Amino acid sequence: MIRTTLLAGAACLLAAPLAAQEASLPQYPETRTEGTVETIFGEDVADPYRWLEADVRNDTQVAGWVTQQNEVTEAYLGTLPGNAWFKQKLGELLDYERFGIPVKKGSRYFYNHNSGLQNQSPLYVQDSLTSERRLLIDPNTWAKDGATALSDWSPSPDGKYLLYSVQDGGTDWRILSVMDVATGKKLDDEIKWAKFTGLAWVGEEGFLYSRFPEPEAGQDFQALNYNQALYYHKLGTPQAQDVMVFSTPDEPKRGNGAGVTSDGRWAVISSSFGTDARQEINVIDLEARGEKGWATRKLVPGFDNAWNAIGAVDGTMYFVTNKDAPKYKLVSIDLDDADAEWETVIPESDQPIDGSSIVGDKLVVTYLKDATTRAATFSMDGTPQADIALGALGTASGLRGKFGDSETFYTFTSFNQPGAIYRLDLATGETTPFASPKLTFDPANYVVEQQFYASKDGTKVPMFIVRSKELADTKTAAPTMLYGYGGFDISLTPGFSSTAMAWLEAGGVYVVANIRGGGEYGKEWHDGGRLANKQNVFDDFIAAGEYLKASGITTADGLAIRGGSNGGLLVGAVTNQRPDLVDAAQAAVGVMDMLRFDRWTAGRYWVDDYGYPSKEADFKVLRSYSPYHNIRSGVDYPAVLVTTADTDDRVVPGHSFKYAAALQAADLGEKPHLIRIETRAGHGSGKPTDKVIEEGADVLSFLGYWTGLKVPQASGE
Numbered sequence: 252m253i254r255t256t257l258l259a260g261a262a263c264l265l266a267a268p269l270a271a272q273e274a275s276l277p278q279y280p281e282t283r284t285e286g287t288v289e290t291i292f293g294e295d296v297a298d299p300y301r302w303l304e305a306d307v308r309n310d311t312q313v314a315g316w317v318t319q320q321n322e323v324t325e326a327y328l329g330t331l332p333g334n335a336w337f338k339q340k341l342g343e344l345l346d347y348e349r350f351g352i353p354v355k356k357g358s359r360y361f362y363n364h365n366s367g368l369q370n371q372s373p374l375y376v377q378d379s380l381t382s383e384r385r386l387l388i389d390p391n392t393w394a395k396d397g398a399t400a401l402s403d404w405s406p407s408p409d410g411k412y413l414l415y416s417v418q419d420g421g422t423d424w425r426i427l428s429v430m431d432v433a434t435g436k437k438l439d440d441e442i443k444w445a446k447f448t449g450l451a452w453v454g455e456e457g458f459l460y461s462r463f464p465e466p467e468a469g470q471d472f473q474a475l476n477y478n479q480a481l482y483y484h485k486l487g488t489p490q491a492q493d494v495m496v497f498s499t500p501d502e503p504k505r506g507n508g509a510g511v512t513s514d515g516r517w518a519v520i521s522s523s524f525g526t527d528a529r530q531e532i533n534v535i536d537l538e539a540r541g542e543k544g545w546a547t548r549k550l551v552p553g554f555d556n557a558w559n560a561i562g563a564v565d566g567t568m569y570f571v572t573n574k575d576a577p578k579y580k581l582v583s584i585d586l587d588d589a590d591a592e593w594e595t596v597i598p599e600s601d602q603p604i605d606g607s608s609i610v611g612d613k614l615v616v617t618y619l620k621d622a623t624t625r626a627a628t629f630s631m632d633g634t635p636q637a638d639i640a641l642g643a644l645g646t647a648s649g650l651r652g653k654f655g656d657s658e659t660f661y662t663f664t665s666f667n668q669p670g671a672i673y674r675l676d677l678a679t680g681e682t683t684p685f686a687s688p689k690l691t692f693d694p695a696n697y698v699v700e701q702q703f704y705a706s707k708d709g710t711k712v713p714m715f716i717v718r719s720k721e722l723a724d725t726k727t728a729a730p731t732m733l734y735g736y737g738g739f740d741i742s743l744t745p746g747f748s749s750t751a752m753a754w755l756e757a758g759g760v761y762v763v764a765n766i767r768g769g770g771e772y773g774k775e776w777h778d779g780g781r782l783a784n785k786q787n788v789f790d791d792f793i794a795a796g797e798y799l800k801a802s803g804i805t806t807a808d809g810l811a812i813r814g815g816s817n818g819g820l821l822v823g824a825v826t827n828q829r830p831d832l833v834d835a836a837q838a839a840v841g842v843m844d845m846l847r848f849d850r851w852t853a854g855r856y857w858v859d860d861y862g863y864p865s866k867e868a869d870f871k872v873l874r875s876y877s878p879y880h881n882i883r884s885g886v887d888y889p890a891v892l893v894t895t896a897d898t899d900d901r902v903v904p905g906h907s908f909k910y911a912a913a914l915q916a917a918d919l920g921e922k923p924h925l926i927r928i929e930t931r932a933g934h935g936s937g938k939p940t941d942k943v944i945e946e947g948a949d950v951l952s953f954l955g956y957w958t959g960l961k962v963p964q965a966s967g968e
Contacts, residue, residue: 333962823878
């Protein structure tokens with residue numbers, strides 16, 4: 252929770268009538284400035300709030316600033332009509348059973364299950380498909396504040412052991428542990444300083460994982476991450492005895508991770524320099540370890556294309572790649588034949604391949620059709636077999652398994668439908684429900700549409716529009732929440748959000764724009780929104796807002812924009828460029844200082860999308876849209892709520908701190924510009940349910956108030 256102690260000056264806001272707030276801004280805490288100015292490629296760049304980059308956990312001045320900001324923000328948000336109703340509604344919407352996709356190992360089935368309002372989802376196991384489930388891990392017992400999460404988990408090939416990672420307070424650092432599944436007893440094995448790691452079993456005896464060197468004291472949430480290496484841990488031994496399997500000390504910026512094919516024979520090492528889908532691939536023949544040890548074989552040299560291993564059968568390995576195929580193709584190679592060449596199994600089509608796996612004796616492939624899922628099966632030689640029937644305008648995920656399996660599981664979700672789990676019998680093609688949620692709202696009350704609009708350069712961009720059947724039938728305009736991301740080859744496909752549904756239940760419209768920078772249409776769509784083309788992302792989002800207002804979907808003063816991480820950057824840049832278009836904005840955990848983003852933790856990976864601040868051409872592009880550096884004092888801005896967390900070590904909170912301080916110091920009119928700083932919440936993953944509800948109510952009531960959304964009263968008000 253954000254801190255609840257109130258300043259005497261801020262406390263009066265609680266008693267002040269709401270109309271008075273419209274006439275005057277909250278009394279922002281005073282933020283000191285420093286005279287830091289750097290000359291970069293001939294330009295003097297001021298950075299008066301650089302002191303706010305310090306780790307809040309270790310710097311008393313930054314910690315004091317955070318406390319003061321939260322006091323003012325909490326006092327203001329507490330006065331907004333609708334806060335209590337949104338909190339109540341979010342509690343209702345989240346109070347339903349949620350199931351994860353089952354993973355079968357041996358005869359056992361493992362899956363997450365949340366009864367409704369549990370802060371973290373426990374892990375269960377069934378010894379067979381028809382047996383009763385048994386609780387294996389309940390992370391809700393790990394921390395009083397619910398902020399310690401079960402992150403990733405992987406059963407051993409026979410289902411005897413469970414390898415799992417623990418995430419505390421939202422950090423990207425992980426602690427790995429092992430459990431005996433039959434007894435539920437935790438083994439003594441413990442791995443520290445793992446980060447951005449897979450969990451790859453090598454038989455039943457040990458596993459591969461990736462880690463960084465232990466950072467200097469006090470630098471674990473700030474220092475750049477270099478020298479990631481791949482290790483092997485043998486069960487029953489201390490971490491100090493782990494074997495370094497693969498490392499690249501001459502290339503310290505290189506990331507190295509591994510997976511093991513489902514047949515257990517091959518370890519596939521994927522190396523990259525950034526977030527872009529370009530990898531070098533090495534393999535290890537695990538069956539030959541007795542004579543060759545951990546000898547690696549370079550299968551794909553260089554970093555020119557994406558290579559995603561999907562499995563191996565009888566020495567033949569299968570990959571999905573965009574080499575000579577911007578929308579991806581599926582290829583294979585016989586690793587037992589030293590002279591073998593790559594063969595195309597499933598060629599590129601007009602719909603990008605989104606994922607693939609080997610299940611039974613089939614290749615299961617998912618495609619993106621205008622940002623929605625289509626799925627089909629093929630024989631192992633690539634002969635088409637059958638489409639998998641899915642609902643319209645939704646997202647399917649899962650469909651995993653191994654060669655010889657008779658079944659696979661997947662989840663299907665849409666904006667008005669939480670994820671339901673299905674079992675697919677590969678022999679018969681029959682799909683049966685495994686777990687369907689019981690809901691507190693009627694999905695039939697809401698309509699999901701897809702429309703296309705023209706961006707500034709004429710590019711046609713899709714958007715999903717979700718609203719009540721009544722609003723759609725009567726073509727009535729309503730306050731609209733527009734969400735976007737636009738980066739890192741990430742596709743925004745239909746999915747259920749309790750926060751979005753609460754907005755819909757209050758009478759609003761929810762829109763997701765599939766702007767460039769994502770992967771919705773393959774490599775060209777991604778390239779069209781990165782590096783020197785980054786302005787296309789902002790133009791696409793601006794055009795979405797213009798379309799919504801011009802077409803009468805959104806009210807004249809009712810456009811709220813939201814985005815997180817790279818999407819927070821999007822919100823900050825668009826707010827600077829078109830403050831007249833936007834009526835309210837939430838920038839969550841955003842990358843706001845584009846001239847220094849590569850100096851902390853994982854920031855250096857993002858140069859694939861953003862470019863290098865140290866290169867003049869890139870600097871000029873970054874300087875042109877950096878949210879922190881382009882705030883336009885003297886122009887009326889929309890209401891802005893910046894949200895971050897003190898333990899975010901992905902996008903360090905200094906980005907948001909500096910941006911919020913600059914907003915508050917500028918002359919931007921009569922609407923509030925506040926920052927909400929969560930404690931022990933990190934970048935977002937592992938956030939407990941109670942924090943999700945509290946933050947969601949604060950954000951929605953803020954956006955709702957400043958867009959004119961008529962929120963009902965909470966029961967008991």
